Amino acid sequence: MVASTRVPSSRTSQRHLVGVAAPPLVALVALLAGWELMTRALGVPAFLLPPPSAIARAGVTDAAGLAMATLITAEAAVAGFALSTLLGVLAAVLLATSRPLERALYPYAVLLQTVPIVAIAPLLVLWFGPGGRAVTVSAFIVSVFPVIANTLAGIRSVEPSLRDLFRLYGAGRLATLVKLELPAALPSIVTGLRVAAGLAVIGAIVGEFVAGFSEGAAGLGILVLSAYRQLRTDLLFAAVLCAAALGLTLFGAVSLTGRRLLRRWHPSARG
Amino acid sequence: MGEASPSRERGVRVQIAGVRRTFEGEGGEVPALAGIDLDIAAGSFVALLGPSGCGKSTLLRLIAGLDRADAGTIRVSPEADAGGATFAGGVVRSAATSTAFVFQDAHLLPWRSVLDNTALPLELAGVDAATRHAAAREELSRVGLSDAEARTPAELSGGMRMRVSLARALITRPRLLLLDEPFAALDELTRGRLDDQLRALWAELGMTVIFVTHSITEAAYLAERAVVLTPRPARIVLDRTLDLPTARAATIRLTPELGREVQVLQEALERGGA
Numbered sequence: 001m002v003a004s005t006r007v008p009s010s011r012t013s014q015r016h017l018v019g020v021a022a023p024p025l026v027a028l029v030a031l032l033a034g035w036e037l038m039t040r041a042l043g044v045p046a047f048l049l050p051p052p053s054a055i056a057r058a059g060v061t062d063a064a065g066l067a068m069a070t071l072i073t074a075e076a077a078v079a080g081f082a083l084s085t086l087l088g089v090l091a092a093v094l095l096a097t098s099r100p101l102e103r104a105l106y107p108y109a110v111l112l113q114t115v116p117i118v119a120i121a122p123l124l125v126l127w128f129g130p131g132g133r134a135v136t137v138s139a140f141i142v143s144v145f146p147v148i149a150n151t152l153a154g155i156r157s158v159e160p161s162l163r164d165l166f167r168l169y170g171a172g173r174l175a176t177l178v179k180l181e182l183p184a185a186l187p188s189i190v191t192g193l194r195v196a197a198g199l200a201v202i203g204a205i206v207g208e209f210v211a212g213f214s215e216g217a218a219g220l221g222i223l224v225l226s227a228y229r230q231l232r233t234d235l236l237f238a239a240v241l242c243a244a245a246l247g248l249t250l251f252g253a254v255s256l257t258g259r260r261l262l263r264r265w266h267p268s269a270r271g
Numbered sequence: 272m273g274e275a276s277p278s279r280e281r282g283v284r285v286q287i288a289g290v291r292r293t294f295e296g297e298g299g300e301v302p303a304l305a306g307i308d309l310d311i312a313a314g315s316f317v318a319l320l321g322p323s324g325c326g327k328s329t330l331l332r333l334i335a336g337l338d339r340a341d342a343g344t345i346r347v348s349p350e351a352d353a354g355g356a357t358f359a360g361g362v363v364r365s366a367a368t369s370t371a372f373v374f375q376d377a378h379l380l381p382w383r384s385v386l387d388n389t390a391l392p393l394e395l396a397g398v399d400a401a402t403r404h405a406a407a408r409e410e411l412s413r414v415g416l417s418d419a420e421a422r423t424p425a426e427l428s429g430g431m432r433m434r435v436s437l438a439r440a441l442i443t444r445p446r447l448l449l450l451d452e453p454f455a456a457l458d459e460l461t462r463g464r465l466d467d468q469l470r471a472l473w474a475e476l477g478m479t480v481i482f483v484t485h486s487i488t489e490a491a492y493l494a495e496r497a498v499v500l501t502p503r504p505a506r507i508v509l510d511r512t513l514d515l516p517t518a519r520a521a522t523i524r525l526t527p528e529l530g531r532e533v534q535v536l537q538e539a540l541e542r543g544g545a
Contacts, residue, residue, distance in 0.1 A: 161374045164337050168372055169395040169443075179395070183382045265381040265423050 050234040058234035059241070065223065070242045073204050073219035076132055077250065080139025081200035085193060087140070088147025093177065095148070096155040106152075113145035117203060121210035130211055135219065138207025143196035150192030154185025187266050190258030197254040201247040220246070282314030282479035283349050283369070283446040285334060290343035292329055303329045305504035306343070311496075313349075316473055316480045318490035320536060321500035321543075327483045330505065331449050334481065335372050347447060371445035373453045377432035379424040379439075385411065386420035389438045396443070403442075410438035414468065430461035434468070441472065448473075450482045454489075463524075466493055487540065491515070491532040492524060499536060501543035509539035 032052045038044070039051040046054055059066065091109065095102045117138055128134040158181055166176045182189075208221025218226075220243045227236040287309040293302045303326035311317050319327045332338040334345055347370070371392075379388045386407050387394075393403035411417055414434040424432055433453060440448060450469075454462040470493060473480050484490050490497045491513060499509040513532050515523065523529055 159378065161376070161378045162380070164332075164335075165372070165374075165378060165391075166395065167337065168335060168370065169392045171395045175395055179391075180380070183380070186382070265425055 047231040047233050050237060054234045055237040055241070058232070059238040062235055062238065066238055066242050069218055069220045069223040069239065070246055072132075072217050073135075073201070073208065073221065073243070074246055074250075076135040076207070076219065077139050077200045077204040077246065079132075079136040080203060081143055081193075081197055081250065083136070083140040084144040084147050084196050084200065088144045088192070088196070089151050089182075089189065091144075092148045092151030092155065093181075095152055096181070102152070109145060109148050112141060115141075117142050117206050118210065121207055124207065125211040128211075131217060134211035135204050135207040135221075138211065139200040139203035142203030142206070143199040146195040146199070147189070147192040150188045150195075151185055154188030155181045157188075158184045187262055190254070190262065193254050194251060194258065197250040198247050201243065201250060205243055281444075281446060281477035282312075283347050284313045285309070285311040285447065285479065285481070286344075286346040286348070287311075287330075287334070288344050288346075290330070290333060290340045290345060292326070292333065292338070292340050302504035304333075304340075305506055307505065307507065309498065309507070309510075311479060311481065314477050314479055316470075316493065316495045317482065318494035318497045319481060319483045319500060320487065320490040320497055320540070321485065321505060322502050322540070323485050325500050325502045326505035327500055328451050331372075331451050331481065331483050334447075335370055335449050337372075349446060369443070369446045371440035371443060371448050373436055373440050373448070373450040375452045375455060377424070377429075377436040379432060379435055381424050383423070384420065385416065385422050385424070385427070385435050388424065388435055389420075389442060391439060392443045406442055407438070410442045411435075413441065413472070414438045428461075429457050430465065433457065433461075433465060437465075437469070437472070441476070444476070444478075446478050448478050448480045450480070452484055453482075455484070455486075462489070469493065487533050487536045488524070488529075491529055491536055497532075497536055499539040499543060506543075508543040509536070511535065511539075 036051045036053060039049055050058075095105060095109075120141075121134070121138055124134040124137050128137055162180060162184070163176070166180055171179070204219065205221040205224070208219045209225060220239050223239045224236055224243075227233070227239060287307055290304055290307045291302070292304040293300050295301075307330060319330065321327045329338065333340050334347070349369075379385075380391070383391070386404060389407035389410055390403040393406060398406075408417070408420065411420055414437050416431060416434055416438065419427065419431065419435075424435070427435065436453070454465050457465065466489060469480075469482075482490070482493060484493075494513060495517075496510070496512045498507055499511075500506065501508055515528055515532060
């Protein structure tokens with residue numbers, strides 16, 4: 001009768017991990033080998049497409065610069081993501097308080113998503129000055145919408161009978177929010193945050209393209225641009241890989257935290 | 272405490288007079304209740320019986336104060352309220368918490384343990400953690416779930432979840448317990464056990480119970496009085512005090528007396544056009 005929710009034992013989860021990780025790894029090795037051979041055999045110029053070995057070499061020789069740039073971009077992306085989490089959930093809670101308010105303001109939240117960040121990035125430089133702050137705001141603008149939309153949907157889909165229950169026991173607005181709406185919306189919020197995590201990195205790098213120039217602190221976006229200008233395509237690739245790794249790390253951290261939060265009760269975090 | 276002597280002063284009297292309720296539907300107005308008059312004595316066990324969607328749940332929601340009637344009045348009054356002494360033994364006694372509602376599904380909060388689900392009404396009333404947890408443990412042992420307090424709802428069977436829902440409803444010592452087809456989704460055996468448990472709880476605690484169901488046998492088996500409603504808009508076709516012994520056991524399910532009551536209710540339902 002009791003529904004089984006047991007966590008798989010460590011050995012089966014290890015085997016599971018190998019099963020998940022092996023196929024893409026094999027594909028990657030094959031791809032890299034093919035790429036290396038092709039560029040050598042056809043004599044492709046390195047500024048067009050450097051072989052993987054050259055990219056790896058650039059990664060090693062420029063390790064310090066790449067790490068620094070990754071750190072700077074990470075800082076802006078994480079700050080932007082944190083802003084999105086905070087303000088996005090707050091905005092959704094506000095919109096959820098009344099239908100008329102939602103109807104009045106939601107279109108503008110949608111606008112945030114459709115506005116091309118490249119077009120308004122110069123504006124951000126004017127308002128926030130070049131550097132980290134403008135980049136953070138760029139990461140925020142790009143990543144906030146999925147947080148708002150998913151949180152709102154989560155709050156809206158709370159079981160009406162549960163609302164009745166809280167009403168029957170005289171729960172106030174705040175108690176209903178904290179003890180019913182936010183926990184019930186948590187799976188949706190986590191979904192929104194996972195999307196936002198990847199978007200925040202994209203927003204930070206795009207922001208850096210336009211607004212990232214301030215002395216000393218050059219993020220991955222700046223590194224990509226300067227590598228491009230110097231035709232250091234190997235370094236460009238290495239920077240892109242760093243950006244991808246950063247996005248994956250942030251996404252992974254949010255997913256893991258979400259799973260931990262939901263593990264005991266939500267089907268999305270099981271099995 | 273014997274089954275034959277429920278402490279009736281615990282319950283409240285429910286007087287319903289000329290209650291109407293109409294909903295706005297796609298194709299115009301849908302009347303759900305067309306003038307319901309009902310006087311339910313304090314401490315009684317009444318079954319509201321009718322076909323699905325006949326408006327009996329609407330009536331229950333009106334009594335609970337979760338919805339407003341278009342016309343008519345509903346009075347829920349503590350008839351034998353002798354200075355509040357009748358509430359002795361409970362943990363929290365306030366007007367707001369004296370009505371409890373059990374829904375068709377258990378409707379537990381999946382992120383909370385069984386213990387914290389049970390304690391929720393007291394938590395919302397501002398009772399401190401130690402007191403409400405002690406009260407929740409007491410209610411859980413009453414419904415036979417003492418060893419499940421640390422589990423989450425997802426780890427329970429449907430019947431166990433419903434029992435947690437009952438424990439949660441009882442924790443405020445309600446003077447009025449409203450149940451909206453609470454066991455409808457359960458298998459026959461589990462349902463029978465919960466029926467017995469509910470009768471026993473009523474006998475022990477003496478609150479007024481209004482039980483909505485579409486099962487004729489369940490209504491006859493559980494209640495002292497059965498009110499049969501017609502399909503939308505709901506009208507009362509039969510209001511009958513059942514001629515069955517107060518002390519009921521599972522064996523009564525097979526007696527001719529119960530069979531006779533079931534037949535009377537069945538005929539009333541058919542007469543009503545169900």
